[in-house]
Amino acid sequence: TDTVLDVRDLRVAFGDVEPVRGISFRLRRGERLGLVGESGSGKSLTALAIMRLARRAQLSGEVLLEGEDLLTLKPRQMEKVRGGRVAMVYQDPMSALNPVYTVGKQLEEAIRLHRRLDRRAARERAIELLDDVGVPHPQRRVEQYPHEFSGGMRQRVMIAMAMCADPTVLICDEPTTALDVTTQARIMDLLDRLVEEHHTAVVLITHDLGVAAGFCDNVQVMYGGRIVERAEAEALYRASLHPYSEALLGAAVDLNLELGVPIPTIGGSPPLAGSLPSGCSFHPRCAWAQDRCRTEVPLLREVAGRLVECHRADERAAAVKEETHVGA
Ligand code: SF4
Ligand code: MG
Secondary structure: OOEEEEEEEEEEEEOOEEEEEEEEEEEEOOOEEEEEOOOOOOHHHHHHHHOOOOOOOEEEEEEEEOOEEHHHOOHHHHHHHEOOOEEEEOOOHHHHOOOOOOHHHHHHHHHHHHOOOOHHHHHHHHHHHHHHOOOOOHHHHOOOOHHHOOHHHHHHHHHHHHHOOOOOEEEEEOOOOOOOHHHHHHHHHHHHHHHHHHOOEEEEEEOOHHHHHHHOOEEEEEEOOEEEEEEEHHHHHHOOOOHHHHHHHHHHHHHHHOOOOOOOOOOOOOOOOOOOOOOOOOHHHOOOOOHHHHHOOOOOEEEOOEEEOOOOHHHHHHHHHHHHHHHO
């Protein structure tokens, strides 16, 4: 089949605390999947676990990359996969770039890890890559250090580095969060073009459901270490079935109104992995909560063509349908 990444019941634990609690999803070749939630929802940790970069964590489940379970690979085998078949772009490129080496040198190293090229050929490839990600004057820029680049240009360098081995799966963790609104849009356009050209599957991690809906084919909303809703991106953006997704959508709208100033509009804060509320972990913040929500844990199930983890998903699906009819 066309599945490139198959995550099965992935759990990430630190002793008794389990910030990622059994999540499963599949990614097809070239598919773009959004992983959306507030900070602390477990989305970044999911990415780090897939990359085997979650330090001191106990991982369980399976992470099948083209059928091969990454969780069983030896560290040296995993090093080949990382930056090769699976690459990652981080929120803060400064943390991923080495400040003491030139950008060209770092790109060359990344290229030579996965391709047999001599220094000269690797340098030429580095210049091509910088050009391809829209860094002006790449011949001159390869000689410069990361601090000589603006935030947006550094992120372009990171993207060039991540794409240099033509990965099967690209994981982007809040790739534009540290950037101004105009630069954000340009970086998303760049990603859009590159992954389209290379037919790269993407996991886009973001707190912004609007960004995910605009870029992705499918979106998964995470809360308290679980996937609470998974749907086709446009459908989710039009109407969410999980009350948490709905709250996130409200936050996205306010965010736009305030021109990028993040104003949290969901009452309360996300639960700490060590002290999850009983029943549905969203219940203390949920406008739809009923008695059983405090005691019964909802399970992810199919409702109206999506996956939703909420006791009241059917009622909400009926309500959404009604609204649609009234509107039509
Ligand atoms: Fe809200 Fe209950 Fe659904 Fe949880 S299960 S999201 S508390 S309605
Ligand atoms: Mg994060």
